[in-house]
Amino acid sequence: MSVDRSDQPLLQIKDLRTYFYTQDGTVKAVDGVSYQIGDGRTVGVVGESGCGKSITALSVMRLIEQPGRIVEGSILLRGRDLLKVDDAEMRDIRGNQISMIFQEPMTSLNPVYTCGDQISEAVSLHEAVGRRDAWQRAVDMLRLVGIPDPGRRAKQYPHELSGGMRQRVMIAMALSTNPELLIADEPTTALDVTIQAQILELMKSLRERNRMAIMLITHDLGVIAEMADDVVVMYAGQVVEQSDADTVFEKPHHPYTTGLLASIPRLGEKRQRLEVIQGVVPNPLNLPKGCLFKRRCPYAMPVCDTPPPLQEIARGHVSRCWLTPAGEPPAVGPEATGELAEAAAASLQVMA
Amino acid sequence: MASYVFRRIIQSIPLLFGIAIVCFFLVSLAPGSPIDRFRTARTSPETIRNLIHLYGLDQPLLPIEFGSWLAFGLTLVGAVVVAGVGIVIVGRSVSGRRRRAVGLGLIALVVLGAVGVVALNWAAWGGEVTWPGRFIAWITNFLQPWQVDGNGNLFAWGYSFADGQPVIEKIVERVPNTLILMGTSLALTVVIAIPIGILGAVRQYSLLDKLITVLATIGYAMPTFWLGLVLKFVFAIKLDLFPLFGMHAYGDTSITDLLYHMALPVLTLTIVSVAGWSRYMRSSMLEVLHQDYVRTAKAKGLPRSRVIYKHALRNALIPIVTLLGLTIPSLLIGAAVTEFVFAWPGLGGMGVTAVIERDYPLVLAFVMTGGAMVILGNLIADVLYAFVDPRIKY
């Protein structure tokens, strides 16, 4: 399959739907999510717990298990649909072209095998190298991620290392096969703040070195600000805003994004109260009709009973909201154009 | 590790001592003189003499030299202890290290005092030698099983009341029989139960898993002896495939005959064991399969079989290995009731028969051996655990 690399993004998620069929009902964890990751770009996926950002990542890796299922959509890795390849091919891609690191370094490493063993396993699985070479590569990777005395550390067991070091080992393991895309699911959430900073620095230098794209999943806007080129904001299984990092931080459009940004406490600011977004995330078994954010939104309007489409606010900036790019409620008179007008008209009929 | 093992062995000594006391205590309560049964035409004077020596019955009736200083000293200690216990309760206001030292010292006194108080009571047992004296006489002999008397008998553990045979010989005779039975059953159990457990966990909620769970639950719920009876009825009587009792047909020492006789008891034991072990294996495997590192292994691109057999299984087997260590004691004494039902000439069956027949020397020796095996088994289980789980360091 010869595909011109220059115009295919590295990863393209199109209309992905992953549902969980539980005893209590169907949970639509990921419901129509689309975004893409370009070569060498870092995309930060941000949202509250339960918004579907991790499930999206697991769907990309095809690690979704019962009672979950990827119901619809396509995931194109350089044009190849990952949801259509067979198991053997997928295993080839996992850990090789796409690597993933997880949140809990304490429990993500197998306690009965040495760190070196676990890294060299990844290497020898995907490349035709002998045991000694694989071990050497493991030691090299440990050195690369900044672990002192890597030769000795490689022979140690995970419980003999601290949390920060374990996460470095995880990163070493993930990078040992030179993946094109690294999916990092909350990589620093479980670590101390100082260690967090170190790990982020490490990731930055490694992506420089390897020209690696990163899907960085986190709920921490500070991490996004540090690392991300592009930002995808998710809420209740949907993408609600997407643009490059500067735009999202300086000119957010969706009320959820504005709410998130406003709720960050800032040093030096004199305030009596912190800003909050009123309410709680909707119960996935009982989602509201229309816009999923409407019950918490300060701008909620009657038209919000109709699910808003992803509007293009500016070039490369989309937002799932009825508000105009200027932030005004949508016009429903003769000035209104296109999709918005149709939808508004439809909602008027509904209300009538 | 070596120092740990050494420490454990040292710790076992008071434990064994405690077991010895408990057994001796229980048996001492049996009525009648222990050696009355031996005074038949058959027993030689030397045997009687050894017995008297063994049970400390050759101590003077009024034990001025041997018993009383012991009892007196211990009573003194006991009095100190009563005061000591009071101090322990009050002494919670004493801080830190001193409290620990005081506490430990007083507890040592409590133990000795308790022993002494009991000893004092038994010292008043009219006409007989004091309990501590007899105990010491018995245990000094017990700890030297290699002693041989003039007739070449290993008399140190006493003679069986039932047939006069030295207890040591009786026990040693039976050990291989039990080992054959339990060893085979254990091997079969491991070979069958572990794959079943893995299968059930890997295919959780499938039809196969449900079937396995149901069968295992029922198997586990069946009393072993009843299962033995049922199997005897079905296979030995109705179908006439296997013999009912014993280890060999009279005079026949061939392997095939042994296998025939072994079949039903081994089947009984194995069914119940497999039911228990497979449930254990399954739950251990399930717990491991939900761990984060299994997800990491999959994310690396490992094939499913490698994830299960290399990463998950290695962790899931850890508790199983310790279980193996803990079943070592049962290798010798575990099949008692089954041996009884099938009249298999094994150690456990002999123990049961010994109690039925009030054959106290045998019972004593048997329980002591059992206790030692349990302690040994626990130690082996802990050592194995350290070997298998790199997180454990002693």
Place this chain on the structure above:
Amino acid sequence: MENTQLGQIPTTAAGRGQAAIDEVDLTPVRTYWQLARQRFMQHRLAVVGLVIMATLVTAAIVIPVLTGNLFGKTSLSLANHPPSLLNPFAPLGYDSIGINIFLRLAKALQTSLFVGFSAVSIIVVVGITVGALAGYFGGAIDNLLMRFVDLVLSLPSFFIIVMMVALFGTGNAIVVIVAIGVVGWTTAARLVRGEFLSLREADFVQAARALGAGDGRIVVRHMLPAALAPVIVAATLGIADSVVVEATLSFLGFGIQPPEASLGNMLTNAQEFFYRNPMLIMYPGITLVLVVLAASFLGDGLRDALDPRQRVKG
């Protein structure tokens, strides 16, 4: 706070917040015990176990009370009579000496269950006491008590029970109960000790102590309820064990003797008349299996229901 009806979007931010919470928070608050009962009821097997156990216990109480000494009534003319529709009072027929098997079975069940439950009571009381003392005071007292537990555990328990029964009273139900209880309390003690050791440092205990509560009050009112859950489970499973031990004892001839009825001695009897009436093995045996199954299911269900930290369903 505005009153919002569902469907209407409230206009103030506060109102919207409240509406959002209202929408989600429709589940009323339940107590620990209510939640536990709900979880228990969802467990089909546990409910089955409860039903079976309840049936067995009821039968064990009611039938012997109604029939009194009839279970021991022999009648050579009815010897080995098979069950027939004409005689609904003997649904299992008669044994070799004309005893009504069904009635005897009920009486035997009563005895076995009585021994089982009583022995478990001793186990629970002794176990909780020892475990609580060891776990609460810790240190040297814990050490001593645990050495004692080790000692009891090192003894081959079955043989000690057999020895105690043989020495102190063959055929005496009380002796059997005490023997089983004295040997079996170690697991419960360890469980309670474990819970207490971890609870000792728990915040709510520190808080109680800071408020001036004395040791006794803390132990009884605060820590015991939390530590009870594993004990309840162990006790239920212990019933199964105790009943089987009693049956084994009676089978071997130490425990309950004829003419008293026990599931175990019914099996001894059955063994003698193996050839004549093989079904005699099945009735007491299946009853035993039912008791053990019911207790096991109950125990599993209770474990899932009472443990709020339950991990994997499996």
